[in-house]
Amino acid sequence: MYKTFRGGIHPKECKITEKSAIVDHEIPKVVCIPLIQHIGAPCDPIVKVGDKVKFGQKIGDSKSVVSAPVHASISGIVKAIEPRSYHLGKKIMAVIIEGDGKKEPVWKEKKSKVDPDEIIKIIREAGIVGLGGAMFPTHVKLSLPKDKKIDTVILNGCECEPYVTADHRLMLEKTDEIISGMRLIIQTVGAEKGIVAIESNKKDAIMIFRERLKKEKNITVIGVKTKYPQGAEKNLINAVCKRIVPMGGLPMDVGVLVDNVATAFAVHEAILLGKPLIERICTVTGEVGNPGNYRVRIGTMFSDLYKASGQAAKVLAGGPMMGLAQRWDVPVIKGNNAVLVLGKDMIDTSGYSTCIKCGRCVEVCPMRLMPNVLSVLGEKERFQKMDSFHISNCVECGCCTYVCPANRPIVQFIKLGKQMIRKNAKPK
Amino acid sequence: MQSQNELQRLVCSSSPHVRSGITIKKIMFAVVFSLLPAAGYGVYLFGMHALLLILSSIGMAVLTEFGLQKIFRMKVTASDGSAIITGLLLAMIIPPSAPLYVPIIGSFFAIAIVKLAFGGLGSNIFNPALAARAFLVASFPVAMTIWARPHVDGITGATPLGMLSESGMSAVLDHFKTKIAMYSAMFFGNTSGSLGETSALLLLVGGLFLIAIRVISWRIPAMFIGSVYLCSFLFGKDPLMAVLSGGVFLGAFFMATDYVSSPTTTIGQIIFGLGCGMLTVLIRELASYPEGVMFAILLMNCAVPLIDRFTKPKTLGQK
Numbered sequence: 037m038y039k040t041f042r043g044g045i046h047p048k049e050c051k052i053t054e055k056s057a058i059v060d061h062e063i064p065k066v067v068c069i070p071l072i073q074h075i076g077a078p079c080d081p082i083v084k085v086g087d088k089v090k091f092g093q094k095i096g097d098s099k100s101v102v103s104a105p106v107h108a109s110i111s112g113i114v115k116a117i118e119p120r121s122y123h124l125g126k127k128i129m130a131v132i133i134e135g136d137g138k139k140e141p142v143w144k145e146k147k148s149k150v151d152p153d154e155i156i157k158i159i160r161e162a163g164i165v166g167l168g169g170a171m172f173p174t175h176v177k178l179s180l181p182k183d184k185k186i187d188t189v190i191l192n193g194c195e196c197e198p199y200v201t202a203d204h205r206l207m208l209e210k211t212d213e214i215i216s217g218m219r220l221i222i223q224t225v226g227a228e229k230g231i232v233a234i235e236s237n238k239k240d241a242i243m244i245f246r247e248r249l250k251k252e253k254n255i256t257v258i259g260v261k262t263k264y265p266q267g268a269e270k271n272l273i274n275a276v277c278k279r280i281v282p283m284g285g286l287p288m289d290v291g292v293l294v295d296n297v298a299t300a301f302a303v304h305e306a307i308l309l310g311k312p313l314i315e316r317i318c319t320v321t322g323e324v325g326n327p328g329n330y331r332v333r334i335g336t337m338f339s340d341l342y343k344a345s346g347q348a349a350k351v352l353a354g355g356p357m358m359g360l361a362q363r364w365d366v367p368v369i370k371g372n373n374a375v376l377v378l379g380k381d382m383i384d385t386s387g388y389s390t391c392i393k394c395g396r397c398v399e400v401c402p403m404r405l406m407p408n409v410l411s412v413l414g415e416k417e418r419f420q421k422m423d424s425f426h427i428s429n430c431v432e433c434g435c436c437t438y439v440c441p442a443n444r445p446i447v448q449f450i451k452l453g454k455q456m457i458r459k460n461a462k463p464k
Numbered sequence: 465m466q467s468q469n470e471l472q473r474l475v476c477s478s479s480p481h482v483r484s485g486i487t488i489k490k491i492m493f494a495v496v497f498s499l500l501p502a503a504g505y506g507v508y509l510f511g512m513h514a515l516l517l518i519l520s521s522i523g524m525a526v527l528t529e530f531g532l533q534k535i536f537r538m539k540v541t542a543s544d545g546s547a548i549i550t551g552l553l554l555a556m557i558i559p560p561s562a563p564l565y566v567p568i569i570g571s572f573f574a575i576a577i578v579k580l581a582f583g584g585l586g587s588n589i590f591n592p593a594l595a596a597r598a599f600l601v602a603s604f605p606v607a608m609t610i611w612a613r614p615h616v617d618g619i620t621g622a623t624p625l626g627m628l629s630e631s632g633m634s635a636v637l638d639h640f641k642t643k644i645a646m647y648s649a650m651f652f653g654n655t656s657g658s659l660g661e662t663s664a665l666l667l668l669v670g671g672l673f674l675i676a677i678r679v680i681s682w683r684i685p686a687m688f689i690g691s692v693y694l695c696s697f698l699f700g701k702d703p704l705m706a707v708l709s710g711g712v713f714l715g716a717f718f719m720a721t722d723y724v725s726s727p728t729t730t731i732g733q734i735i736f737g738l739g740c741g742m743l744t745v746l747i748r749e750l751a752s753y754p755e756g757v758m759f760a761i762l763l764m765n766c767a768v769p770l771i772d773r774f775t776k777p778k779t780l781g782q783k
Contacts (some may be wrong), residue, residue: 047482198482270780349475356481363474382671383475384483389541390586392488395728404777408728426779434480441486442586448478452616 038236041271042262043402044383045423047198047264047357049237053321054201056328058101058209061318063135066216067335068367069095069106070130074165075172076102080132087114092142092312094161095131101104104173105163106131109314109333111138118241121229123207123353130367133335135218143213143310148220150307156225163370164308168192168203168267168296169354171371171464174303178224180288187291189302191218193234193241194260194267197355201373202317203297205329207234207241210301217300218255225293227402230255232297233276237262265356265433268296271402283429323348323379339364341375349383352376357434388443397436397446403429407436407446414449427453490587494679498670499552499718505666506659509614514659518555519562521567522691524552525718525741528575538584546585553593556660557711557758558600561612566604570596573590590765591722594758601758608780611656623657624650625709629754633702646652650708661714664707682719683730687737701781712744715757725765732768732775739764 053377072078079096083089091111100106106345112135150158155177160175180186191214195203207214222230232249234242245257258276260266270281272294279290287294298317305311318332318341323344332341338351342364352359353372368375397407406425413422436446507515530542551571557567574596582588601608613621624646627636640646649655653663661667674680689707696706706712711719720726720740727736740760747756 037714039664045484047484070554094617274780281781283779283783285781315481350477350481351474352479352481359481359599361474361476361481370739382481389488389539389544390584392586392723393654393726394723398728398777399730403780405779406728406776408757413496425776426782429779429781432479437480438482439484440487441488441491443483443487451478 038259038261039275040263040266041275041402043400043404044263044265044271045400045438046262046330048264050198050321051201051204051237051254052199053319053327053329054204054238056201056205058205058317058329058331061330061332061341062334063110063333064336064340066115067109067133067135067333068130068337069109069133069335070120070122070128070369071096071366072108072128073106073163073171073334073369073371074104075170076100076104076176076283079103081117081129083114083131084100084115085117085458088112088153089114089133090142091138091140092314094312095133098117100225102166102176104159104175105162106334107119107314109131110135110401111140111336114134121363123360123362123369123372141311143312146310152223155220155307158306158310159303162302162311164299164302164306166296166371167298167302167371167373169358169371169373171369174295174299177293178221183290185291186227186288186291187229189218189222189225189227189230190276190292190294191230191232191297191422192267192269192272192294193232193238193245193297194272194402195238196235196262196266196268197357197359197374198264199321199376200319200320200355202319202329202373204241206301207238207297208244211244212303214297214300215245215248215347216256216308217302217304218295220303221293221295221300221317222255226295228254231276233260233272234258235260235262235266238365250450258305261417264435265402265431268402268431268433270369270431283426287300303353313370316368316370316372318372319366319374319376321374322377327343332398334370335367337364338362338366338368338375339391341368342377346379348377348427349380350378352378353390357438358432384443386443388440388445390442391444392442396439396441400435400439402433402435403431405430407450409446411436411449416458419453419460422450422453423457427457481651482723489544489547491679492549493550494677495674496545496716497551497558498673499549499660501670502653502660502663502666502714503552503556505653505663506560509653509662510612510659513715517558517560517562517566517567517659520564521555521571522548522551524568524571525554525575530581531581532576538580541585541720544585547575550579550592550596554596556598556714557593557658559608559611559722560659561610562604562607566600566607568598569603586724588724589768590754590762591719591725594719594762594765597758598762610652613656614654614662616622621656623710623754624655624705625754628670628705628709629748636705647708648703650705658711658714661711664713666715667713671713674717674721680717681730681733683733684721684726684740685716687734688720689742691738691741692744695742696748699745699747699749706745706748708757710748711753711757714745715740715761719757720764725751725768727768729772729775729777731777732771734769735771740766743748748781
C-alpha cells in the first residue's frame, strides 16, 4: 500500500518526457540573472557594467540573513544591470551577461574533507535555494534555532505536478549524488533518519533508490500514492510520518525537514565539487517541438528554450496546477522546474456561475478548508470574514478550482483575499 | 529566437491552468438519466396520462426559467438541466391521476418562487420540486390525494401507507394477501402511489448509479434510509415496509441529495440524512399525514446553514 493523505485529486499525468534522458541545453549567448531568485532580501550587484565575469563567479550578494547570492552562469562581459521581466510579473533588477565562449569554471573540486561547520557556509556561498519551487534559502532552513530538533529528513521526490519530469530524471540518473547530498543534510541538522518519498508512478525511481540504499539502516524509501498535491510539504509529512504540522507552523515544529531531490543534488555538487548553483534540470514540454529534460544554465531565456510546434497560447513556469503564466522574455531561475507551453485547446474562456454547493472542493481540499465559502466571500469582497475560515492555511494548490463544476475561480478568489488582507493590515 | 509575431499574444491567467472537465450540465443530465427508469416505469404502470404529466411538468419548468430570465434580463441558464430535473422530480411525486394543470402550476411555482425569487440555482433554500409539492398539497388537497391503481383506469385505491394509517396493518395484509407479496409489490413498484416513487428497485438502481459515478455521496441516502429503518423499528412498525413505502427511496437518493439545499461538509451530510429519516418517521407516526418524507426534507433544508456552520471542518493543523 502506498501512503497518502486525505483529499487531493488525480489530474491527467501527461508526463510525456519521462523517458527522455537529461541533455545539456545549448549554452545561450546572453543570460539574464535576476538579483532575487529566492524568498528574502534581494541581492546587490557586486559587478559593474563592462566587468569581465568568469563562469561561476559570484555577481550578487546581500548582507541580509534570509537571502542567497547569485552567480554568473556563463563566462563573459556584464552588458547591463537593469530592470527586466520576472516570473512574478513585476520587473526586477537583473545582471545581463554576454558570453565570450570560455568554459573553464572558477570553482575547484574540494580535495580535503569538509568540516561539518563549514557545510552551511558553503551552501550559502553556492546560492542554493529550495529547488522544488519555493526557493527558500537552504542555508537558512538548515540553521536551526537552538530550541528546535530535527529527527527526520524527508527527501521529496513526489513531483506530483502533471507534465513535469525534471526530478524524476534526476533521480534516475544522479541517484548516488542525491543520496550523498541527503547524507550531508542529515548530518548537518543532526537527524536520526531519512526518508525518500517517491510517487508510485515513478516505480523505476523507487526501485533504484531501494537498491542503492539496501545497506543503509537509517534511510528508507517510501512509495507514496500518485496524487496531487502529494509533494506539498505538510501533506507529505502527514502521509509518511503521520505527523501534523500546526497551523501557521513549520515542519521543524514537528521535528521534520523536507528538501527536494534537486536541492539535495545541488548540496552534493556544492560541498564535494565546490560548484555554485548555475544550472538546473528543466522540463520543456507541452506544445513544443523539442520536448525533453534539459540541463539549463540559470538565466537562459524562455524564448531560447522553445522550438515551435503549432500555436503557443500560454507559456508557464512550472506545471499546469501551480505554474505561473509568463511572457517569452523571462529567464529560467533557480526554482524553475519546467517550461510548459499550452496550445489554444487548453485555454478556457468560458465564464463561471454561482456556487451550487456540491461540496467537491471541500472533499478534495488537502488542507481541509471550505473553499466554497471562501470563494463566495472573496467574490463579495468580504475579505476580513475570510480570516475566520482560515484562509492563511490555504497552500494554493488549486484542487478546488480543478474540480469545480461551476468553473469558479476558487483559489484565485482566495489568493485575492490573502492579498487584500495583507494590504489592509498594513498601517496607512 | 522565433519571429516576434509568433512570440507575442500569450494568454495570462492565474493557476491552475487545467480543469477536470466536470460541468453543472453533465451532473444535471446524469441525474435526469438516472431518474428515467423509475419515471418510465411510472408511465408503464399508469399509462399515457402519466407521460403527459411528466412532459407538461418539464416543459413548464424550462419555459418558466427561460421566460423569467429573459424578462428580468438575467443570464439564461435554462439549458443547464436543473430545470429539467425540477420538472421531472415534481411529476414523479404527484398522483398519476392528477389533472394536467397541477404539474403546470406546480412547476411554475417551483421555478419562479422557490428557485428564481431566491436568486436562482445555488441560492434556493428549499428543494424546488418538494416545496412545489407542499404548495400543491395545500392548494389542491383533493387532486393531490387521489391515487390511481396500477394498470386499472378510473379505479382508485389507497397507498400502502394510507391504508396503514387509516385501517392499520391488518388491512394492508388483507390487501396484499401475504407479507412477502407486500414486500415484493412495494420493492418492484406494483402499488398505488405517486407517479415515480413506487418502484424502490428502479430508484435504487438510479441512486447507486449516481453514487458510482460520484455525483452524489453515499452519506445522505444511507443515513436517511438507515434512520427510517431504525426509528420505525423503535416505534414498533414493520421497518422494511417503512423504508420501501412512500417516497423514502426517491427522497433519499434524489431529493435530500440536492446539492444546493443540503450540507457541504461530510459530517453535516450525515447529520442531515439522520435528521431527514427521523423526522419522516415522527411525522408518519405522530402527525396526521400518512407520509412524512416531503416535510422532513423541507424542514431539514431550513437547518442546512446552521448544520454547515457547526460542522465546519477543522483545517489541517488546527488546535
